[in-house]
Amino acid sequence: MYKLIALDIDGTLLNTERKITKDVFNSIQEAKKSGAKVVLSTGRPLPGVTPLLNELNLTDDGDYVICFNGAVVQEVKSEKVISNIEMSYDDFKTIYKVVKELDTKVHINTPTNVITPHEVPSKYTLHEATLNQIPVVYKSEDEINDSITFCKIMIIDEPKKLEEILKVLPKEFFDNYTVVRSAPFFLEFLNKKANKGTALQALCENIGIDVEHTIAVGDEENDQHMIHLAGLGVAMGNARDSIKDIANYITKSNNEHGVAHVIDKFILKKI
Known part of the structure; x- marks a missing residue:
């Protein structure tokens, strides 16, 4: 059973119009209601993620976010930092x-x-x-x-x-x-110690989830570490070929509600 899904934002969560489709929104709400953790994992800083966290209702106690491509992991509501790996x-x-x-x-x-x-x-x-x-x-x-x-x-x-x-x-x-x-x-x-994979590992250790019970979904090279690490690594249909090559599963594109397809198939077991 998958207990956590880490989602890249641009090219993954968002379609080419930079919108969250209704299907993706609904699947994320159902996943959270089922008890699964939905974690946005992005190169963006927290201010660039906050509007999406609000839109998706991922702002409660126990909701987490990965920023700066894994350099920062924090709890959303309290902004408590779990991991912070800086440069100099x-x-x-x-x-x-x-x-x-x-x-x-x-x-x-x-x-x-x-x-x-x-x-x-x-x-x-x-x-x-x-x-x-x-x-x-x-x-x-x-x-x-x-x-x-x-x-x-x-x-x-x-x-x-x-x-x-x-x-x-x-x-x-x-x-x-x-x-x-x-x-x-x-x-x-x-x-060197910072990437989306090490961030996912740090988060899992902090909240007591086995990394084998996680899904990671992305489309670009900065997603490769978490896709490789997760129990189920998923490439978007619109992903780079290099990302598709390392994925366990290739979902639909970001314009075809690819994130919803993954959640429905592997977390909600609708497919």
């Missing part, structure tokens, strides 16, 4: 040196804002801030220091440019950080 100022300096060499752009995600060292922020930085309802703050390179909470660091650029950047990143970046694509224009760097 030294990490930023290392990554920013390469960013300048490759003529690309970067921003820092903190719990409350997006910090950019570029006087003219990337359109993708603005997209990130709008999506998550948080401000963009400009700080010169000299103003960025270890007083900042570095939740994650992102290189942002056109998809083709990021493909080229991935080919030339120093090998030690992959050794020292969790490096994931969360969108075609986002390349994310997290603490």
Whole structure:
């Protein structure tokens, strides 16, 4: 019996219109009523998830959320932090040196804002801030220091440019950080110990659920760790091929209520 389902948001929970369909909403409500935990697991900070948690009624005692691609796990109502794995100022300096060499752009995600060292922020930085309802703050390179909470660091650029950047990143970046694509224009760097899989493991240990009794559903590379770890790893029909390759099950697309299909089949046993 599956006791917890971890759901990615963009490309998974939300359809291409960035909406939760009626079928998905209803299945999530039924899953929660049945006693299953429904946990949103996302690269977003808490402010970017809160409207969805409210919409889905996932704000009671015992409801949890995974943010920043696994860097932060917390209880929703109390905002009590269960796990918090940050990066450092030294990490930023290392990554920013390469960013300048490759003529690309970067921003820092903190719990409350997006910090950019570029006087003219990337359109993708603005997209990130709008999506998550948080401000963009400009700080010169000299103003960025270890007083900042570095939740994650992102290189942002056109998809083709990021493909080229991935080919030339120093090998030690992959050794020292969790490096994931969360969108075609986002390349994310997290603490090596932080990913959606380690976050799911930490949550399960905290609330006493065997990870074999969990389902994880996603579509992008930043979902791979939790899909691999969960008792049932599910790829969306619209997922990258690399995610489909590691999944135990492939559901329908996000425009075909794929999350509802998973819940109905494996938790509610309707199918």
